[in-house]
Every structure is written in structure tokens, then in C-alpha cells.
Amino acid sequence: MVGFKQASVGRVLLAAGAVAALAAIGARPAAAHFDSTSKYTYSSCPGTQQNRVDPINVVFTVWGTWGRAVSQTGTHAGWTNTSGTTEYFVDHGSCYPMHAQVASGTFSRFHIRVRGQHPDDVLGWTATGDAHHEDFVVFPVLCGHAVDSNGPSGSGFDQGRDELEDRFASAGHRTYRVWWGNTQSFKQCDGDYAGSDGWTAFIELHQLNH
Amino acid sequence: MRVGALVVAVLAASFGVSGSAPASVEARDLVRPHAFADFPLYDAGDQVDGLPLTAVLRRDGTAEFVSFVYGDCAARDDEGCAPPVEVQVWPACRRNLDLYASGRPGTPVPERTTARGVPAAFLDDGTRLELQTGRSTVVVFADSRARVLRVVSALRPVGERALSGPLPPPAPGAVQGTLPC
Numbered sequence: 001m002v003g004f005k006q007a008s009v010g011r012v013l014l015a016a017g018a019v020a021a022l023a024a025i026g027a028r029p030a031a032a033h034f035d036s037t038s039k040y041t042y043s044s045c046p047g048t049q050q051n052r053v054d055p056i057n058v059v060f061t062v063w064g065t066w067g068r069a070v071s072q073t074g075t076h077a078g079w080t081n082t083s084g085t086t087e088y089f090v091d092h093g094s095c096y097p098m099h100a101q102v103a104s105g106t107f108s109r110f111h112i113r114v115r116g117q118h119p120d121d122v123l124g125w126t127a128t129g130d131a132h133h134e135d136f137v138v139f140p141v142l143c144g145h146a147v148d149s150n151g152p153s154g155s156g157f158d159q160g161r162d163e164l165e166d167r168f169a170s171a172g173h174r175t176y177r178v179w180w181g182n183t184q185s186f187k188q189c190d191g192d193y194a195g196s197d198g199w200t201a202f203i204e205l206h207q208l209n210h
Numbered sequence: 211m212r213v214g215a216l217v218v219a220v221l222a223a224s225f226g227v228s229g230s231a232p233a234s235v236e237a238r239d240l241v242r243p244h245a246f247a248d249f250p251l252y253d254a255g256d257q258v259d260g261l262p263l264t265a266v267l268r269r270d271g272t273a274e275f276v277s278f279v280y281g282d283c284a285a286r287d288d289e290g291c292a293p294p295v296e297v298q299v300w301p302a303c304r305r306n307l308d309l310y311a312s313g314r315p316g317t318p319v320p321e322r323t324t325a326r327g328v329p330a331a332f333l334d335d336g337t338r339l340e341l342q343t344g345r346s347t348v349v350v351f352a353d354s355r356a357r358v359l360r361v362v363s364a365l366r367p368v369g370e371r372a373l374s375g376p377l378p379p380p381a382p383g384a385v386q387g388t389l390p391c
Contacts, residue, residue, distance in 0.1 A: 037335065049334075052291075085288045123316060143286075144288060152271040154271060154272040158272050178314050181309065186285075187285045193279070
């Protein structure tokens with residue numbers, strides 16, 4: 001009897017596990033999608049309009065895990081310096097710290113913070129970033145890193161996105177742009193303002209490329 | 211050293227200090243209708259919702275707009291900051307609600323509505339509203355949907371008295387993105 005009970009319990013557990021696995025498989029596509037509701041990074045959590053810092057202007061897709069995004073940004077763009085402040089991202093209404101940041105140097109430099117986001121049925125694994133070019137400002141006020149202000153060739157945010165997009169495209173990655181309209185102006189520590197032009201670059205990190 | 215690229219910029223407040231001084235009259239004159247004919251401009255007056263006008267920005271290049279910044283914030287090393295309220299005015303040929311209809315995956319889904327009698331849409335959980343009037347697209351950024359709506363209610367042609375009624379309807383093709391620049 002004991003053996004029978006144990007076998008029955010085992011079968012029940014196996015069946016329950018199978019049902020749970022099937023349910024999980026069936027439920028995943030419905031829950032998994034890329035969330036573009038939040039289009040900024042934040043200085044702290046919770047992410048609100050008051051603590052927005054940078055516009056998000058790059059989305060890595062198609063095997064765009066944050067690790068692959070950082071690794072390939074180093075390979076293609078040479079951004080490997082990891083200094084900078086921690087910022088936060090919002091995904092599906094919850095606020096999380098960034099996963100990584102890389103830059104092209106220490107002082108005036110290109111810089112991006114990256115966080116992996118939900119996988120998506122169409123886009124695959126995704127990660128978002130706030131690419132920008134920033135100067136190290138010492139005059140008229142010693143304030144440190146400030147994103148380049150808006151200009152005819154775009155703001156520092158546009159320049160950072162363009163640089164990354166060009167480097168990945170040159171290496172054979174497919175890229176395209178999506179209108180996000182996240183053009184809010186951000187005051188920098190030198191008193192100038194910088195903002196995105198509203199276009200976000202989607203960069204595919206397909207395994208065929210690497 | 212980089213050069214400030216704002217064609218029209220007024221930073222009336224001191225660096226890093228919450229400002230209460232309004233933008234200078236001279237700077238605002240530069241974007242008054244007699245001096246600026248590219249597209250109709252709207253602002254929310256010299257102050258809105260208790261916030262003074264602190265900067266007027268002009269961007270012309272990869273993006274094209276005139277911006278009216280209300281209130282101030284404290285930026286730090288490596289951390290910019292968002293002013294409490296900003297009103298951007300774009301030519302409708304460069305920015306319109308049709309841009310959100312591309313169908314590309316990852317495109318934001320706007321919440322369509324009507325504001326001041328013209329087509330509009332909320333985005334970013336209600337902290338951004340875009341409305342189309344005449345040949346212009348007015349974009350309001352603020353920290354809440356309620357504040358966005360208070361700013362929208364204060365919109366008026368630059369240099370004119372406050373309007374309480376509906377704004378002019380969008381020009382033909384403005385919402386559809388077919389209006390030529």
C-alpha cells in the first residue's frame with residue numbers, strides 16, 4: 001500500500017508539473033512584450049517626471065540581451081569604460097537599476113547605460129539604453145559631465161545614438177528608427193539644455209552577426 | 211569648450227538654483243509673431259500653474275521646435291534634470307499624430323483625445339499631451355495629467371491674451387502628416 005501511495009503521489013506530482021509547465025509555456029507569449037511606455041531613465045525609484053534624467057534612444061532587439069548589447073557596443077564602438085552614475089529604468093510599471101554602462105573614455109566621451117527588458121514575441125530579447133555624448137565641463141562652472149546641448153547636428157543624445165547606430169550598421173547589423181517623440185528638454189549642469197530629437201534606433205543583435 | 215547651441219536661450223535663473231525670475235522680454239520678443247513666421251507659436255503666458263517662464267529655446271536641425279520652459283530644476287554632474295513644465299511648438303509637417311501610426315513594433319500607443327476642441331493624444335502615462343492646431347503641433351510635458359491639462363487650458367498665441375475657448379482646428383493634412391513644410 002505504501003508503495004502504491006508513493007507511486008500515485010509521484011504520478012500526481014508529475015502530472016501537476018506537466019500541467020504547470022504547459023500553462024507556463026502557454027501563458028508566456030501573452031505576458032511577454034516589449035514595453036515602450038517609459039521613454040526615459042531616472043535618477044532614483046520610483047521613476048517619475050521629476051526624476052527623469054535622459055531620454056531612451058536605443059533599443060537592442062533580436063537576441064538583444066543586456067550582456068550582448070554591452071559586449072557588442074565594446075566590440076563595434078570601442079566603448080569599454082565603465083565609469084558613471086547609476087540610473088534606473090521602468091519596465092511594465094516597475095522601476096529597476098540599470099544593468100551596466102559603458103563609455104568611450106573618462107572625460108568628454110560617448111556613454112550609454114543599458115538595462116535588459118522583457119522579451120517580446122516579435123522583437124525577441126530586448127534591452128534599452130540612453131546613448132549620448134557628454135563633455136566634461138570645467139568652465140564657466142566646474143560641474144563634470146554635461147550632455148551636449150541642442151545644435152544643428154543634433155543634441156548629445158542624438159550624436160550618441162547616431163554614433164552607435166553607425167558603428168553597428170557598419171558591422172552588418174540591421175537598424176531602423178521608430179518615432180517615440182520623447183523630446184523633453186533636460187537641463188545640464190552647465191545650464192544648457194539637451195533633448196532627443198524623438199527618434200529611437202532599434203539595433204538587431206541577431207546571432208547570425210556573431 | 212563647447213558652445214551653447216541654443217539660438218534663443220534665456221537662463222534667467224542661476225545655475226542649480228530653483229529660479230523664480232521670468233525670461234527676459236528681449237528674448238521673448240525674438241519669437242513674437244512679427245519676428246517668427248515659420249509656424250504659429252503658442253505658450254502658456256509669463257507663468258503657468260505657479261511656475262515662471264524661465265527659458266525660451268529654439269531648435270532647428272534634426273528636430274525643429276520652439277520651447278517654453280516653466281520652472282527650474284537642479285542638474286548635477288552626469289545627471290540632467292527635467293523642468294517641471296515645458297511647452298514645445300513644432301511645425302505639423304515635422305511632428306504630427308500620424309507618426310505614431312507606423313505600425314513598427316515598439317511604437318508607442320497614444321491615448322487619443324480632444325483638448326481645447328482639437329485632436330490630441332496623451333502619452334507617457336499622461337505626462338505628455340500633443341495637440342494639433344493650425345499648422346502647429348503643441349507638445350506639453352508636465353509631472354501629471356492634471357497639470358498637463360492646466361497648462362493646456364492656459365495655451366494662447368504668443369504675445370496675445372489668454373484664450374478660454376477652442377483652439378483653431380488643424381490645417382488640412384496636418385494630422386495626417388501630409389502638410390508640406
